[in-house]
Amino acid sequence: MTDAQVFADLGFYLVAAVILLSALGVLFARRVLHAALALLVCLLGVAALYALLAAHFLFAVQILIYAGAITILLLFGVMLLQRLLGGGVLAGSHNLLSGLVAAAAMFFVLLGALLTTSFTVSPEATADLGAGNVALIGRALLSRDLLAFEAISLVILAALIGAVVIARKRAPGE
Amino acid sequence: MNLSFTPPQLFLPGLHVGLEHYLILAALLFAMGLFAVMTRRHAVAVLLGLELMLNAANINLVAFNHFQQPQLGGAPLVSGQVFALMVIALAACEAAVGLALILSLYRNVGSATPDEVDQMKG
Numbered sequence: 001m002t003d004a005q006v007f008a009d010l011g012f013y014l015v016a017a018v019i020l021l022s023a024l025g026v027l028f029a030r031r032v033l034h035a036a037l038a039l040l041v042c043l044l045g046v047a048a049l050y051a052l053l054a055a056h057f058l059f060a061v062q063i064l065i066y067a068g069a070i071t072i073l074l075l076f077g078v079m080l081l082q083r084l085l086g087g088g089v090l091a092g093s094h095n096l097l098s099g100l101v102a103a104a105a106m107f108f109v110l111l112g113a114l115l116t117t118s119f120t121v122s123p124e125a126t127a128d129l130g131a132g133n134v135a136l137i138g139r140a141l142l143s144r145d146l147l148a149f150e151a152i153s154l155v156i157l158a159a160l161i162g163a164v165v166i167a168r169k170r171a172p173g174e
Numbered sequence: 175m176n177l178s179f180t181p182p183q184l185f186l187p188g189l190h191v192g193l194e195h196y197l198i199l200a201a202l203l204f205a206m207g208l209f210a211v212m213t214r215r216h217a218v219a220v221l222l223g224l225e226l227m228l229n230a231a232n233i234n235l236v237a238f239n240h241f242q243q244p245q246l247g248g249a250p251l252v253s254g255q256v257f258a259l260m261v262i263a264l265a266a267c268e269a270a271v272g273l274a275l276i277l278s279l280y281r282n283v284g285s286a287t288p289d290e291v292d293q294m295k296g
Contacts, residue, residue: 012191106204
């Protein structure tokens with residue numbers, strides 16, 4: 001095992017610890033605002049995982065879109081609710097036992113499935129395509145996956161218009 | 175003199191990170207997201223749990239793409255990463271529509287606890 005591999009392994013365990021600890025924050029923070037901030041840390045950890053997996057473009061997208069845009073949207077939502085409510089938005093928990101049973105069952109089913117499956121791992125698994133990775137994604141989006149690309153832009157347009165229509169204040173006579 | 179730093183070889187063979195490690199991490203994250211969706215009282219916190227589950231699925235997609243390196247006619251395929259991009263775009267839509275629904279719930283019902291919203295008439 002080379003030094004680089006050992007450092008990559010150490011990096012994985014460090015990032016995994018950050019992700020799981022911040023996910024615990026999402027589960028148990030008393031204020032929704034704090035839970036959203038914990039989610040931000042978790043998403044940045046997932047971005048670091050993408051970097052470890054040599055997915056450079058996804059690393060940037062995860063930080064820009066997920067950690068940047070989606071989390072800020074959620075934080076805006078929480079703060080708007082705080083204004084409507086006139087106080088901190090608290091998030092209690094309920095059904096703790098049934099939630100724990102369901103989550104543990106889900107995890108052990110997944111664990112059993114993946115431990116009993118033998119995955120084929122390519123010998124060039126650690127091959128880093130470098131910047132070619134980004135070029136490949138760009139080419140795939142405009143050739144092989146063009147239909148999905150165009151469809152998703154339509155979905156985003158519909159979702160944004162729908163969000164504005166749903167969230168706007170109704171005029172009294174409407 | 176050899177100045178290169180040699181890290182301690184304290185790893186058991188099973189601790190060397192492979193595909194399974196990423197899959198187990200993703201399974202844990204998915205289970206935690208499910209727990210948040212089932213136990214949180216506030217609708218925004220439920221949305222946060224959904225984001226955790228989407229991210230777990232994305233980790234799986236990217237890890238499979240990296241470790242299996244699919245090829246098509248000699249050229250490497252990046253379908254797993256493209257799939258993850260689509261999931262990220264859909265997550266953005268879901269967050270926007272979900273927040274709009276929650277705001278509208280507050281205006282009309284005065285509560286954003288999913289349990290308390292059980293009437294079809296507005």
